[in-house]
Amino acid sequence: MESDKQNGEEGGKPGHDDGDNGKKREYFEIFVDDVRHEVQQEQLTGAQIKALAGKPAAYQLFLERPGHPDQLIDDAQTVTIKSGEHFHTIPPAQFG
Numbered sequence: 897m898e899s900d901k902q903n904g905e906e907g908g909k910p911g912h913d914d915g916d917n918g919k920k921r922e923y924f925e926i927f928v929d930d931v932r933h934e935v936q937q938e939q940l941t942g943a944q945i946k947a948l949a950g951k952p953a954a955y956q957l958f959l960e961r962p963g964h965p966d967q968l969i970d971d972a973q974t975v976t977i978k979s980g981e982h983f984h985t986i987p988p989a990q991f992g
Contacts, residue, residue, distance in 0.1 A: 927982045939976050942969035945983060955985040 923934040928949035935948065942957045951957075958966040959975065960982040969975055969983070 924977045924979045926977060926979070929984050930982075935977060937977065939974050941971060942973050942975065943971035945969070945975065946971075946985065949983075949985065951985045952987075954988045956988070958984050958986070960984060 923936050924938070926933050926935060926945075928945060928951070931949065933948055937944075940948070943953065946953065946955060946957055953971070957969045957971075959969055960966050966984070
């Protein structure tokens with residue numbers, strides 16, 4: 897049985913063994929609106945996460961936290977990325 901460390905998933909750290917001469921390709925796997933994205937940065941701002949997902953700047957971004965209310969991530973707020981994290985976006989409210 898492989899350990900999480902061998903899979904590069906220990907403690908949310910990046911990693912993926914691409915099987916190419918034992919080299920590791922380092923990345924974090926995150927999901928925005930259920931779409932998988934690979935990022936190499938350990939920290940991203942809310943604006944960067946929305947841009948990565950191709951979402952308009954006016955959308956709100958939330959970090960999903962099981963067992964807790966979703967956390968609003970402002971555009972300038974820095975998020976320390978952990979593999980497997982899920983985010984979702986909401987378009988701006990339109991009244992009238």
